[in-house]
Amino acid sequence: MAKKRKAARAAGPGRGKGSKGPTKAKKKPLPKASAPRGSVRKRLTRKTGGHAGGHRPARAAGRSRGRVRTTKTVLFRRVAIIGLGLIGSSLARFLKREGLAQTIVGHARTAETMATSLRIGFIDRAAATAEDAVRGADLVVIATPVGAYAAIAQAIGPHLAPGAIVTDVGSVKAAVVRDVGPHLPTGVHFVPAHPVAGTEHSGPEAGFADVFRGRWCILTPPPGTDETAVKKMAELWRLAGSHVDVMDPEHHDKVLAITSHLPHLIAYCIVGTANDLEEHLKGEVIKFAAGGFRDFTRIAASDPVMWRDVFLNNREALLEMAGRLAEDLAALQRLIRWGDGDKIEDILRRARGIRRSIIEAGQA
Numbered sequence: 001m002a003k004k005r006k007a008a009r010a011a012g013p014g015r016g017k018g019s020k021g022p023t024k025a026k027k028k029p030l031p032k033a034s035a036p037r038g039s040v041r042k043r044l045t046r047k048t049g050g051h052a053g054g055h056r057p058a059r060a061a062g063r064s065r066g067r068v069r070t071t072k073t074v075l076f077r078r079v080a081i082i083g084l085g086l087i088g089s090s091l092a093r094f095l096k097r098e099g100l101a102q103t104i105v106g107h108a109r110t111a112e113t114m115a116t117s118l119r120i121g122f123i124d125r126a127a128a129t130a131e132d133a134v135r136g137a138d139l140v141v142i143a144t145p146v147g148a149y150a151a152i153a154q155a156i157g158p159h160l161a162p163g164a165i166v167t168d169v170g171s172v173k174a175a176v177v178r179d180v181g182p183h184l185p186t187g188v189h190f191v192p193a194h195p196v197a198g199t200e201h202s203g204p205e206a207g208f209a210d211v212f213r214g215r216w217c218i219l220t221p222p223p224g225t226d227e228t229a230v231k232k233m234a235e236l237w238r239l240a241g242s243h244v245d246v247m248d249p250e251h252h253d254k255v256l257a258i259t260s261h262l263p264h265l266i267a268y269c270i271v272g273t274a275n276d277l278e279e280h281l282k283g284e285v286i287k288f289a290a291g292g293f294r295d296f297t298r299i300a301a302s303d304p305v306m307w308r309d310v311f312l313n314n315r316e317a318l319l320e321m322a323g324r325l326a327e328d329l330a331a332l333q334r335l336i337r338w339g340d341g342d343k344i345e346d347i348l349r350r351a352r353g354i355r356r357s358i359i360e361a362g363q364a
Contacts, residue, residue, distance in 0.1 A: 088143030089207030
């Protein structure tokens with residue numbers, strides 16, 4: 001008996017015969033913080049990590065950038081995608097892969113594109129007309145060149161289901177709000193979007209589900225847009241791996257004029273200039289093309305129809321940025337003519353710093 005008591009003491013408190021073990025202190029639940037209800041723009045900005053107006057805070061080190069989350073939740077019963085090129089087909093592939101839509105209906109300008117889309121399998125049905133595609137859809141995505149938006153909106157307006165969300169993927173937004181909004185009936189929610197993603201390739205075979213991963217998607221809902229519809233579209237793009245931000249359409253167009261539209265305009269111009277050189281020089285340009293020129297040719301390989309429409313539908317902001325570039329280029333020309341190496345080096349160093357900040361932001 002003495003040996004048993006000694007063994008029990010050696011086992012420590014709570015370890016003896018019949019003991020239920022040490023009692024753990026219960027943790028008190030933390031009180032939930034209450035936050036005042038603000039505008040959809042402010043609440044969505046807090047949730048997505050973006051910043052209204054386009055000024056984004058710096059990301060903390062190690063933060064996940066656009067991580068794709070696998071989900072089995074069906075967000076939409078029927079999705080209609082009008083335009084099955086790079087972005088339209090990529091979105092369809094993502095929706096299909098993640099099971100976010102019960103049915104995906106596609107419509108394109110040509111029967112060949114629709115047949116290819118059916119063969120690849122990212123749509124369930126091809127519709128002969130845009131009107132037929134949108135019937136009964138709770139999400140309609142316009143993914144054509146923006147120059148076609150007004151005619152498409154006018155055609156599909158009478159056939160949209162009450163409560164449906166209409167969105168797009170165009171690179172300009174003020175013109176989209178102008179051309180699409182007036183044709184949508186009451187009870188249909190309009191949430192324009194711009195996924196800032198893609199490649200120089202086009203067509204249904206160019207798409208891939210992860211093209212949006214780690215990239216930005218900018219929403220530009222007009223004033224009074226249904227809050228739930230905006231949140232639902234933000235959730236869709238977050239699931240696709242995108243960072244989501246909210247901007248006014250006009251502010252979006254100014255920002256993208258310098259970050260996207262002007263670089264494409266310059267690329268087309270430089271490649272066009274090379275093409276206009278004397279025949280012997282043109283051959284040597286192709287033969288000795290360095291990395292910088294190759295980058296320009298890659299950008300200039302983008303869809304000409306799409307970029308024609310972008311240039312024309314964002315002409316004011318694009319021309320403003322092109323004018324500022326012309327002034328800066330003239331100033332740099334003068335420095336080169338005068339041999340002012342110090343000022344030239346200062347300009348180049350500042351430009352290199354911007355490139356490094358883009359890499360650090362994970363957008364290179």
